[in-house]
Every structure is written in C-alpha cells, then in structure tokens.
Amino acid sequence: MKQHVDAAAEAMRGLFPPTPLQLNEHLSARYGARIYLKREDLSPVRSYKIRGAFNFFRKVLAGGEAGRSFVCASAGNHAQGFAFVCRHFGVPGVVFMPVTTPQQKIDKTRIFGGDFVTIRLVGDFFDQCYAAAQAHAAATGAIMVPPFDHADIIEGQATVAAEILWQLDDAGLPDLVVLPVGGGGLSAGVTGYFGNRLAPDAFLFCEPEGAPSLRRSLEAGAVVTLDQVDNFVDGAAVGRIGDLNFAALRRFRPDQVMLLAENAICVTIAEMLNVEGVVLEPAGALSLTALEALGRPALEGRTVVAVVSGGNFDFERLPDVKERAMRHAGLKKYFILRLAQRPGALRDFLNLLGPDDDIARFEYLKKSARNFGSILIGIETKAPENFAALKVAFDGAGLRYQDITENDILASLII
Structure with missing residues (x-):
C-alpha cells in the first residue's frame, strides 16, 4: 500500500501543497503533551475529501477513460472536493444535492467547479439524491464517484498519513493518532498506511453519539446500518460505514471508538474559534473533543496527532453552536x-x-x-x-x- 499512497501523494502536489502539521501550544500546555494538529481544514476545499476525489479521478483518467463524465451525490465536503478536481482535470461532472442543502454549500461547490460542474437539486433527503445520481450514471454512462467506499478513495485519504510521517521527522512516531470517522475512508487509509509502524492501540477513532456506525459495527462483528442518525455533525453523520472501510478497521476494538456528545463538540468549536481563531465544522472538531474527553492524565507526556478533518462551517449555525456549548458546559x-x-x-x-x-x-x-x-x-x-x-x-x-x-x-x- 505504501508505494501506491506515496505515488498518490507525489501526484497530489500538482494540486496543492501538504496541509500543515502544527504543534498547538494551547492544547499542548493544557494536556502536558505534544499535541500536533493535522490541518485538513486548510486544504483548498477546507477538508480532506479533495484527496480521495483527486486520486479516484487520477486513476480513472490514467486508465483510458478520457471523455467520460463524472457524477456524485453529496451535500457537503465530498461535493466540493469533486467539483475542485473536475475543474483541475478539465472534465465535466454533475453534483446531485438535496433541495434542502444550504445555499452556502451550493455556492461554494459552484465556485470550485466553475464551468465544468452542473448542480442538480433533487429530493429532500440524501437517499433520494443518491438514487437520482445513480440513475443519471446508468442513463448517461457517467462514472459515479463514491464518497468513501472505494479502494482509490481510501488510497487518496491515506496520503494524510504519508504527510504526517514526513512532517514529524525528528519528532518520531506518534504515541496516539486521533481520527474522526464518518464513512471510514480516512481511518481506513491512515491506519493502513501506518501498518505495523504503530501498534493497534495507538489509534483512537471518534464518532458523534448520534451516528455511531463504526462502533456498532465493531460490536456486532459485521457492518450495521443505523436505524436513525443525528445530522448535526453533518460531515460524520453516516448511517452505514463503508464495506471496504469496515474490512480495514475490523481489527480494532469497539472501545477504541469514542462516542462524543454533539453538545460537547460545540464546546470545542466555540473554544477553538475564540482562543485559537480556528474555524472548525462539527466533524472537524471531533478529534479535539476526544482530547478533552481523555483528559490530561491519559495524554501527559505523549506525542499526539489529531486530524482536524474540515472547516466548512456555516456561520448561520453559530447561535445554535453557542447554545449547545453553554448547555453542555x-x-x-x-x-x-x-x-x-x-x-x-x-x-x-x-x-x-x-x-x-x-x-x-x-x-x-x-x-x-x-x-x-x-x-x-x-x-x-x-x-x-x-x-x-x-x-x-x-x-x-x-x-x-x-x-x-x-x-x-x-x-x-x-x-
């Protein structure tokens, strides 16, 4: 896997430089540890999703599929990464979004895709939107770009780990890597790339309490589809973890998946905005909320890498975030x-x-x-x-x- 991921990371440099790995003085002092933040919120689309999309397109186009169009279904970060990559490669793409998608996300996707992307608003819920995208792919021959459950997507997300190892350099291997989980593409890629360099216990996965798809699947020993999902942490509110991703993660214990209250995540968003001037979306705050849940005794003296997965925050949500944060505190x-x-x-x-x-x-x-x-x-x-x-x-x-x-x-x- 390492050779393919390294090749993907090298190719990715034509699109954007490595995202920073920053030693955060504020959090390091709080926990008596060396807390590094992998700032995926500073990618061109403010999330790591651009990585998987780029690698998927790169592989398809290298395989002689030039001239084909692409399609995806997403109301968030995957749509923006998809659109950015369509414009980069100069290929046409269609993004299906629910009618209820906030205008801010629609506008950003349109800006990233430019003339190469068409946006279609279909249905009130994601399932309706996804079905419309599949129907479009079947009718037109467009290539469906999945958000997380595909080997090339996982390989692209694994470039996060390749950069972490290179950027740590003299600091050595981390004692703990904290990863947010939605569909599982990032976690499958990062843990796969580290391989035997880190013990399984060196990974901590984070899910919102309202969308514990990995935790419930590990408890059952098979992929579980959740009956309902709380969509507040929209970047990680996934009702079913990807099949390939679960296969890569099933070696971990259920207690390595920390479930975090949505209101606790709001405390992190508010603090990072007020203290550090860092804008995080709810999914992007998951790993930092996990640090607070672990506390100083569990972290003191350790080298910790927390992946900050995204910063696409709609400030119209700020009053709700403040309300939830105050109630949780x-x-x-x-x-x-x-x-x-x-x-x-x-x-x-x-x-x-x-x-x-x-x-x-x-x-x-x-x-x-x-x-x-x-x-x-x-x-x-x-x-x-x-x-x-x-x-x-x-x-x-x-x-x-x-x-x-x-x-x-x-x-x-x-x-």
Missing part, C-alpha cells in the same frame, strides 16, 4: 415554573437569582390560569455550581419548577 439551563398570579410574585422570583445569574429567555406559556401561570425561563450563569444554589433557593421558596434542559423532546418543541 452547565452554564445555561431552561426551567418551566409555576408562578403565582399575584402582585409582586415576579419580583420575589427575581430576588432568588444570584449575582451571576442572567435571564436569557422569559415567556408565559399559559395565560388563562387564575391562580398560577406557567413560565418558560432560560437562565445563563458564570459557573455551573451556581445552578445548585439556585435550585436550593427555588425549593426554599416553595417554587414548583421543572428543569427541561436535558429533555431533548420537550426542549426541541419549546426552546
């Missing part, structure tokens, strides 16, 4: 209160708040009650322990309340 909670309908009742309630507590939302939910009214209230504070004191004050005042912060169903309907 215990700095914001939502309550439903039963407040007496009498003069001074609201003033009495406000007097229960501490000096660092701030009302972020206040809304009457029921205005027809004669004696009591139901109120939705959101409270922000500066330290999580302030809520324990606040609840003591609520109880001492005989206030009837319900904390709905972690009630996903209720919170999604009201908040």
